[in-house]
Amino acid sequence: MMTRSFLAAAALGAMVMVAPLPAFAQDVPTPSVPAEKVNQLIVYGEDACPPSTNDQITVCARKDEGERFRIPVPLRDNPNASVNQGWTARVKAYETVGAAGVASCSPIGSGGASGCVARLIDKAYAEKKQASDVQFGKLIEAERAKRLESLDVDAADEQARVEVLEKQYEAKLAKEREAETGNAAAATPLPAPEGQQ
Numbered sequence: 589m590m591t592r593s594f595l596a597a598a599a600l601g602a603m604v605m606v607a608p609l610p611a612f613a614q615d616v617p618t619p620s621v622p623a624e625k626v627n628q629l630i631v632y633g634e635d636a637c638p639p640s641t642n643d644q645i646t647v648c649a650r651k652d653e654g655e656r657f658r659i660p661v662p663l664r665d666n667p668n669a670s671v672n673q674g675w676t677a678r679v680k681a682y683e684t685v686g687a688a689g690v691a692s693c694s695p696i697g698s699g700g701a702s703g704c705v706a707r708l709i710d711k712a713y714a715e716k717k718q719a720s721d722v723q724f725g726k727l728i729e730a731e732r733a734k735r736l737e738s739l740d741v742d743a744a745d746e747q748a749r750v751e752v753l754e755k756q757y758e759a760k761l762a763k764e765r766e767a768e769t770g771n772a773a774a775a776t777p778l779p780a781p782e783g784q785q
Contacts, residue, residue, distance in 0.1 A: 624643065624644070624645060625643060625644040625645070626644070626645050626647065626728055627644055627645070627646045627647070628647050628649075628724045628727075628728075629646065629647070629648045629649070630648070630649045630650075630651060631648045631649070631650050631651075632650070632651050632652070632653050632655060632656040633652070633653030633656070634653075637650075640731065640735075645728060645731050645732065645735070646731075647724060647727040647728050647731050648727075649724065649727065662719065688700060690702055690703075691703035691706065693706075693707050
């Protein structure tokens, strides 16, 4: 009896494992709006930055020539070393000494580990704020803004051309209608007065 129930449970587990999973929706760019490519480069000294094309935004961060063959600044030293921390950070560290309980990020008490994620997030944001490395996100947004400015000007010019063409087409249609109504009026004979036929 025990082996039958064990075999049935194993067979049920195997069927669940083999069952097809639902397909996840994929992010597919629409064919009318092609996805733009972004090329991020770091250039040194007076090196030229390749220009952007219609389907690719090129963003260059320029650094000194002396930095060309050096290890990047964020990797040169330990930002967490006590020598590199200010007195404010050191004093704030003393605020959490002996903390226990909920949101304290300590192994003491129930819910003590609940504050660890918040502490990690705060630390990551503080490091990001202090980082002196290149921020490609801001450079890309600036390049997109430049591109959108030119698109607005091009769109306004195109709209003006379309409006002129529409007015010309409407004038042409009006002339054709007038000619048709004039020809139709000339082609239809006037009705004879009553009593004369």
